[in-house]
Amino acid sequence: METPEGQPDAPSDAELIARVRNGDLEAYGELYARHHHAAERMARQLVPANDADDLASDAFAKVLDALRAGGGPDVSFRAYLLTTVRRVHVDRIRSGKKVQSTDDIASYEREPETFDDPTVTGFESGAAAKAFASLPERWQAVLWHTEVEGEKPAAIAPLLGLTANGVSALAYRAREGLRQAYLQQHLADVAGDRCRWTTERLGAYVRGGLTKRENRNVREHMDDCVKCTAVYLELVEVNSALPALLAPALLGSAGLGYLAVASGTKVGLVGFFVTGWKKVTENSTRTAVGAGAVVVVAVAAVLAAMALTGNHTPPAAIDQPTKPPATQPTQPPANPTVPPVKPPTVKPPTVKPPTQPPASNPTTAPTSAPTTAPTTAPTTAPTTPVPTPTPPPSTPTPPKPTPTTPIHYPGMVTISMPHGGGAPALQGKAASASADSGVNFVITIKPPAKNPNPVVIQLTYGAELAWPLTTNPPGWTCVKATGSCTAVSSATPQPMPVTFTAPTGGSAADRTFTVSAKTGRLYDSAAATVQPKPSTDENLLKILDGKADPDVHHRILTVAPHAGRTSVTLKITYGDALEWPIAANPAGWKCSQTTSTCTAANPDKPAPLAADFDVPDKSSAAARTFTVKAQADLVSDTDSEVLPAVQQDDSLLQILTPTPGQDPNPFVYNRFLTVNGAQGRRVELDISWGRNLVFLPSFDLGWTCDRTSDIRRATCWTNNYKKSLNSEWNAWFPGKGPDNAVTVHARVGGREDTDSVQIPPSESRR
Secondary structure, eight states, X not given: OOOGGGSOSSOOHHHHHHHHHTTOHHHHHHHHHHXXXXXXXXXXXXXXXXXXXXXXXXXXXXXXXXXXXXXXXXXXXXXXXXXXXXXXXXXXXXXXXOOOOOSOGGGGOOOGGGOOOGGGHHHHTSHHHHHHHHSOHHHHHHHIIIIISOOOHHHHHHHHTOOHHHHHHHHHHHHHHHHHHHHHHHHTTOOSHHHHHHHHTHHHHHTTOSOHHHHHHHHHHHHHOHHHHHHHHHHHHHHHOHHHXXXXXXXXXXXXXXXXXXXXXXXXXXXXXXXXHHHHHHTTOOOHHHHHXXXXXXXXXXXXXXXXXXXXXXXXXXXOOOOOOOOOOOOOOOOOOOOOOOOOOOOOOOOOOOOOOOSSOOSSOOSSOOSSOOSSOOSSOOOOOOOOOOOOOOOOOOOOOOOOOOEEOTTSEEEEOTTSSSOOOOOHHHHHHHTSSSEEEEEEEOOOTTOOSOOEEEEEEOTXXXXXXXXXXXXXXXXXXXXXXXXXXXXSOOOEEEEEOOOOSOOTGGGEEEEEEEETTEEEEEEEEOOOOOEEOTTSEEEEEOSOOTTEEEEEEEEOOOTTOOXXXXXXXXXXTXXXXXXXXXXXXXXXXXXXXXXXXXXXXXXXXXXXXEOOOSOOTGGGEEEEEEEETTEEEEEEEEOOOOEEOTTSEEEEOOOTTTOXXXXXXXXXXXXXXXXXXXXXXXXXXXXXXXXXOOOOTTOEEEEETTTTEEEEEESSOOSOEEEEEEESSOOOSGGGEEEEEEEETTEEEEEEEESSOSSSOO
């Protein structure tokens, strides 16, 4: 792991990609600034110069869509972007060749991830391209920038979040990993044991790491085996001509032109052929026919790609219809305050008194006079009926208007805590509800005596609170949708217990609730503020695995977003076998190794925080455990992990005997202690030997050795491995067994290896 002091200030491509996936478009702007020149350079190999900017912009848009959808690259942004430029160009060509009217354009749209370009199928199916694709994306990125684009480690360091030395070390490991992966592509097809023996040693043969006898056996086998010779020739190109192999595999025929512009030199197919032939002649391998076959296949694939894609100009872009602006919702007017309507005054109707009827006037006059007078007088006088007068109607009384003006009735609503402030004693279900978790209150309603009107209360609350009831409280009927409750008894409503889930932050207004009560014309209201309480949320913190790396445990600490937070802090503790894992000035965080804490710059949406642990020694589980506690206002979460210890790697260490021409001192026994894949890294060698041997002091530059005279043991180390350690030995007595054995234990990052050698050796060489 890079030290905090050596870490570059600028965020790496991986950090910027993670921020883009979390919605940070400013991070994508920085990625655009870093890579748009390369995208335009690639576009100019495919289209005329005046169309290159449009093609590059379309490719950037495609990559942004992929990242937002959770896809796209994690580290190797440049290679993914250039591949997208090529794919967008081919899509344009295809769409220009076949134009078809349709009402459903969605069925014809394609994402870059589903693209399959047949022009480079030959390259992409080759062993070198497959081996490259099998590597971790971090290794792919460093190989692309160092080998294909030819950039210096200092220029690549900010893109990968490493120092220049770290880039060099990573590139060394990546090249070695590519060679090993390439050989693995061929081992599955090897039938005979002799071919397998040769194929397994071709990597060391290319690097000159075999003994004379092994070199001779490999050459003799390849003289008779065309298949192994072809594998060797391809491996030579993997070892020395990565640009000519990888650029066409990923970028098609335009890859060679892109490399020529990027490096200022011509990278052609002839150079690709000459490189392979030169390596063959240097190793005296008589396989000219095999070499020609391999290179001709590569030439044919590139020429096919050039023929299919080199002469097409993309059609003009189709103008897209302008979308109508979204209709703005109309804000409803506020309800005006309507004054109470005064009922009209009702006037009594005016009634005229009836006239007095006549006393004896007949209602009708006789039609004719009597013909004769009565002969005799009547014995009694006739009774004249007196009509009963009709009494005048009474004046109607107008109805008295019902008053509607609200009247404030202070003291009708009281909010209290259940165990203080004069709160009433609760019984039964009310007492049980009050004992639930959360913050408890009791709402008391006191209407006038013998109140006949219904009692209704309305609950409103801030953003940090929620509906405080799970069921209807005793004596009440509540509706959550309207936030209202109606008392069963209008005269004596029962006290209502409510329980609010304890808030973990927010302003006082966000934590305040109000109770408004009404009965008839009477109204009253009261409010209370809920105090926040600490709580635990298991979804607050997540520890995610980063990229697989045998030398470093990469972890990503993520905190769930939440609006309105004031602070987010991470506290990192770890066992004795671990060290502080946070790089200096991580994007979006301010960290302190002294206090082992990191504070988010944006509490609402903290950026992912990378934590890189060196692989610990084989110590106890407690010594290899790290713990992260996240604190977001009053919400907390804690996660921990036990990291695996160092792993065995049998290919890490080699104890080599120098040839007579390489032997620096023929009077002693020299042994070169070589560590593979450790260039630029810290290397520790623990050396022990038998009683018949003497370890002479080492004067190799860059190495430091510490030894004890009375113990046959020494420790040698270097913080920047550049070359093998030359160990010199004297033997008092020849012999075999432990007394004449030298044992070396090597440790690099998360890998270790142990080898032994016998001095004097069984063969004649010293």
